[in-house]
Amino acid sequence: MFRRTARTARTAAALAATAAAATALVLAASTTSTAAVTAPGFLAGTDLPPHPGSAWYAGKVTKGLPEFAPFCVEGVLPATGSWYRDFSTEFDTGAVQVSVRTSSSAAAVKLAAALERKVAACAADWLRKTPGGTASWQDYGKLSVEEGAHVYGVHTSMPESEPGVHLYGIGRDGTTVTVVKWGQMGYLNEAPVPAFKKTTVKAVNKLNP
Template identity: 80%
Template sequence: MFRRSGTAVPLATTLVAAAAALALTASTAAAATAPGFLAGTELPPHASSPWYAGTVTKGLPESAPFCLEGVLPAAGSWHRVFGTEYDTGAVQVSVRSASPAAAAKLAGTLERKVAACAADWLRTTPGGTASWQDYGTLPVEEGAHVYGVHTSVPDSEPGVHLYGIGRDGDTVTVVQWGEMGDLSHAPVAAFKKTTTKAVNKLNP
């Protein structure tokens, strides 16, 4: 009597498993590869100092960027810290998410956190003053958004921070720039160019 061979089913199963393994390997390789990062020369120029760029390092920075404490995931993250000879500094954190949808969700979370930062800071800082500004979106890849936050406490120098948050596919980046001063001193136009470059360099 004719019997159907059982070879076809195991072969199909093997092919499916191999394809799944290949996809997982490709995904893992992408996650293990650092996104492109800014160079120091691509940050807003400082009047009296060059920018010094640290190495691109896997994981989150030792101290979370102001306003973004507790919201940046360690998994899939890379960072680079920048400094000058003065109080001006910057940090870029990029995250490779599991999917474009997950990346879009993370970018939205970061934007909401920065937009609420001034109010959140005031609730925990009696006597302080704070303000923020939405500097609008940028037409780069899947989009970017720039914000400014100013904080001050009595008998201390005020601080100003700029944030550029953007996405390219499954990768999100946030650039934070800061120094002493207020929003009127912030190099917004130059920082928008920095943010655009940061997003464009994520997946060269």
């Protein structure tokens, strides 16, 4: 007959503890992996500034970056960890949201800062590359939401061509960064800035529901 000794009991307990620890590590790794491949929450069409003549149509949330990088943030957004969604109307007004799950809070801070610098310099950069054009920009200030957000406006125009106006909302929640770009023909004084600020707040609040 097998007799359970104190030593045997201790060995069994140690093996059970080791197995439990291994299971916890597997579960933790699985959770981290799942979080890395799960898309952040995105805006819906109804979250964008209302258009007077059309509803907003939202595309699918898609992994990676858009085929064409959003104006003013070319070369800044990484393909790894990125997701995007396009929005359109029946007129010239459109929008795109790109969100990035970074590797750490420090990486997210760095990416958000790079996006802000790029947008703030966009008008001047565009003018240097576009002889005869005119451009301007506006800093519409910071927003108090999660780890913060910032809204900017950029206007560009070429002689004998329709002017374009763009609004940018850049924000962060933990390790996730988002940028929302809205654009149409027109000027900065025609842009729906108050409504777009609300859109930006919603975009950041939806990142990690």
